[in-house]
Amino acid sequence: MRIKVAAWVVLLLAALLAGCSKSTVPGPTPHPDTQDPVVIERREKDQSLKLDGSPLLPEDKAAFRGLSYYPVNPDLRFSVPLQRYPAPVQVRLGTNTGEIRSGLRYGYFDFQVQGQACRLQVYRLEDAPGSGRPYLFIPFRDATSGRETYQAGRYIDLKENTSGIYDLDFNRAYNPYCAYNSKYSCPVPPAENTLKVAIRAGEKIFAQ
Secondary structure, rough: OOOHHHHHOOOHHHHHHHHHHHHHHOOOOOOOOOHHHHHHHHHHHHHHHOOOOOOOOHHHHHOOOOEEEOOOHHHEEEEEEEEEEEEEEEEEEEEOOEEEEEEEEEEEEEEEOOOEEEEEEEEEEEOOOOOOOOEEEEEEOOOOOOOEOOOOOOOEEEOOOOOEEEEEEEEHOEEOOHHHHOOOOOOOOOOEEEEEOOOOOOOOOOOO
C-alpha cells in the first residue's frame, strides 16, 4: 500500500510540476516594430490603396487586404554619404512601356550587405510627376527579383539635402505602380544597379 501511495504521490507531483512549467512559458508578444515609422508608413499606404485614384485594378481593390512586406530589418538601414559626380551626365532611363525618362547620373552610394561590397548609382529625376522638385531616385534589382520581389525591380526615393549624408533604408524599398497595373509607365533599373546579394527588406511581390 505504501508503495502504491508513494507512486501516486509522485505522479501527482509530476503532473503539478508539469502544469506549473507550462504556465510559465511566455505567450506571443506584440510585434516589436509596431511603432516603427516604416511600419506606420506601410499601414498608411495600405489604406491609401483602397481609395479612389489607387493604381490597383478594380477587381484587385475589392479583395485587397494589404501589401506583403519583409519584416523590418535594421541591418538593411545605412547612413551613407552620397558620392557626387563632379560633372553629372544626362541619362535616359527606359520604362516598361518603351517610353524614356530623363535625368542625371548624379552620384552613388557604397555600402556592405553580409560582408559584400555593394554600390548603387543614384539618379536625379527632373520630371517627377506632381513632385514640383527634383529628387534622388535609386532603382535597383537584387537576388530576390523575380522570386520574392517584383521582377522588374524596386525603388527608393530620397529628398536631396545639404549635408550629403542619407538614410538609405531598404525597408522603404517599394514596387512601382506597374507592379499593380500594367498601364503605368515605370523606369526600369539599369543593369549597373543590379545587386548580386539578396535584399530581403521592403515590399515583396504583389499578390493579386
